[in-house]
Amino acid sequence: MTTSHQHKVQYDSFVWIDICHPSKASLDQIAAENQLDFFQIKDSLEPGHLPKFEKQPTYNFLILRAFTSTIHQGATTINELSNKIAFFYNDQKLITIHRKQFDFLEAINKAYQNPEEILLHLIHKMVQTYEQPQQVLDEKITEIEKTIFLKDYTRVSLKDLYFLKSQARITKKLLHLFQQVIQQIEVSEPSKTALQDIKDQLVSLILNYDEVLENANNLLHTYLSVNSQxxxxxxxxxxxxxxxxxxxxxxxxxxxxxxxxxxxxxxxxxxxxxxxxxxxxxxxxxxxxxxxxxx
Known part of the structure; x- marks a missing residue:
């Protein structure tokens, strides 16, 4: 059983509280101490919750999902492909809540000036988790394509093609939701460049996954056509x-x-x-x- 643990980092003008695999009791305590909304706490506990952004009078609430699976595991659902991080933040405090351990959360050692900088850094790291899966999918599709046309098409598994197509399709949808949420975030003037960089990365990833999905569809149709021929x-x-x-x-x-x-x-x-x-x-x-x- 995974145990809950809490990590607190005090900066000059704000505090960052990171809670991994929280229990309901610990979250209730955090909610009471920081006047957090009950339904948002409930959302942060829900494993399959999709990305969202809500603005409250005293803080902002954000849920994003990072890619945590591998192409070879045959995952075909959002829960299997990704894990979420919930963010509660304002000018004085940042609270992150998640169930899975993330290396980029434990590797932060830079002296940040405000919660906004850490938030954008973490979002940037979450976006980067989608880059390697896209490359693996692209390489896998190229390999299958060569097998179909240059080697023996019977060595290609229809099941593998299905998983490739499903993973590309679901990940693309997840990135679209990610992008819609990022569009709603407002940051201060010094952080706008960093936020725009994240938006540009998302656009690039969506285009790449769109190409992978199109190639997977074409490859599936080609395989069926060759098999039929x-x-x-x-x-x-x-x-x-x-x-x-x-x-x-x-x-x-x-x-x-x-x-x-x-x-x-x-x-x-x-x-x-x-x-x-x-x-x-x-x-x-x-x-x-x-x-x-x-x-």
């Missing part, structure tokens, strides 16, 4: 064999009947005559296929 080739080959052997089987079937009065059975050249007819039928079928460009 191979199946059609097999059916074509079987049809050609059937076209040759069905009339020959018909002739063989007739002369395989055990009737007493079959004049051809007494012909001296009957066997060779029948073989000649069968050869002629095969030749006619072959020439017809060639004329129709089936062969």
């Amino acid at each position: 191979k199946s059609n080739d097999v059916m074509k080959l079987l049809t050609i064999f059937s076209a040759f052997f069905l009339p020959l089987t018909f002739v063989v079937g007739i002369y395989g009947m055990n009737f007493e009065h079959m004049p051809e059975l007494k012909w001296e050249m009957g066997y060779f005559f029948t073989l000649g007819i069968m050869a002629a039928i095969s030749l006619i079928i072959y020439l017809w296929f060639k004329r129709k460009r089936i062969l």
Whole structure:
């Protein structure tokens, strides 16, 4: 069972309180001490809550999600792909609440001037968590594409293609929500450049994931088309064999009947005559296929 722990950092003009895997009792205490809204505390405890921003008279409330999964785990839901951090902040205080350990939260050692600077730094680190998954998805799609066209398409798993497409689609939606929330945040003049940099990163990531998603869709359609073409080739080959052997089987079937009065059975050249007819039928079928460009 993961234990709850709280880390408090006192700066010159403000305090930062970081709470990891909080219990309801500890959050109730924090809420009472800082006059935080009950429903926002409830939102910060909900594992699957989507990004949001709310402005209160004395503080701002923010929820964002960082990418915490790997492409190889086969995750296909927002909860499996990401984890959230809830922020309560104003000019004197920053409170961060989360269930998962984040390395970038523990590696902060810079002397910040106000909570806004730490907030933007953490948001920037959360945005960066989406960069490596996008690169892995892109590399995976390129690898599958080469396998389909240059190697053996049967080595490609339809399940893998499904996971790639689902992960790209869900992550893109999550980034859109992330972007909508960031657009609502207001910062002081000195921090506007840092906020704009975050917005630019989000636009770039959304475009990259959009391209990955489009490539995944195209790759899936290509795989299905190649698979269908191979199946059609097999059916074509079987049809050609059937076209040759069905009339020959018909002739063989007739002369395989055990009737007493079959004049051809007494012909001296009957066997060779029948073989000649069968050869002629095969030749006619072959020439017809060639004329129709089936062969």
